[in-house]
Amino acid sequence: MGFIQKIIDGLKKTKQAIVFQLNQLFKKGIFDEDFYDDLQFLLLSADVGNDTAEVIIEKLKEKMTKDKVGDPKQAQQYLKQVLCDILGEDQLEIETPSVITIVGVNGVGKTTTVGKLANLFTKQGKSVVVAAADTFRAAASEQLEIWANRAKVRIVKHEEGSD
Ligand SMILES: Nc1nc2c(ncn2[C@@H]2O[C@H](COP(=O)(O)OP(=O)(O)OP(=O)(O)O)[C@@H](O)[C@H]2O)c(=O)[nH]1
Ligand SMILES: [Mg+2]
Structure with missing residues (x-):
């Protein structure tokens, strides 16, 4: 296998592993301090910088607490929204x-x-x-x-x- 192909396959595995772990984490439906610690760890392992990961966690925590979110699907939507806000097109x-x-x-x-x-x-x-x-x-x-x-x-x- 070529060197580049090895890198591509390696990244593919990382992406799949992170998506899987994110789903597992949200599925539990427990949004306590451990959840946010685990989420931060996952973001860092997906190459999100430390400062950005902290901002994401802070914003998500604030929104989820305010709206008393307990549903995994809704929580995942909240994370999506926080990420989209940070990446804002303009x-x-x-x-x-x-x-x-x-x-x-x-x-x-x-x-x-x-x-x-x-x-x-x-x-x-x-x-x-x-x-x-x-x-x-x-x-x-x-x-x-x-x-x-x-x-x-x-x-x-x-x-x-x-x-
Ligand atoms: N899910 C997803 N797929 C994407 C995204 N950008 C590109 N792709 C897909 O990734 C594949 C490769 O995209 P390209 O834009 O051809 O990548 P490239 O870097 O120009 O590839 P090479 O010129 O072969 O090195 C294609 O199947 C794209 O549709 C993206 O943001 N999200
Ligand atoms: Mg190309």
Whole structure:
């Protein structure tokens, strides 16, 4: 098995393990200090930074206590809402002109993210051009082109293997 594939498989296992453990934790339906400790541990093991994990716990605790939440499904919705609030779309502000380089190991969602960013910035009234920098991986630029078309933005690309 290739090195990169090993990393991808490793991350997949981590993600599945965390989702499973989150479900198990909420299923218990006991939202005491131990619950919040375990949740913080899970967030940290999912690569959430310590400061952010503390903010998430604090906000969740506050909301859940205020609304006296005891139902696991409802509690999970509350966590989802806290995460969405923190990730808020309008936090992504850029100066223009700007150049954004997207890098990452195979299959982590680079091309999809370029499509999402192109769409977001277009909606903000910005003029977007995407450039296919990966001319090595077969069909990489074609995949990017699909997203550029969906977001209705210009694309700069050259032959496969070109400089
Ligand atoms: N669930 C989920 N899947 C995603 C997300 N972003 C991308 N994907 C999926 O992940 C797979 C890989 O996405 P790509 O955008 O092609 O990833 P990439 O990093 O460009 O891949 P390579 O160019 O092959 O290295 C696709 O099946 C996407 O639909 C996301 O935010 N959530
Ligand atoms: Mg790609």
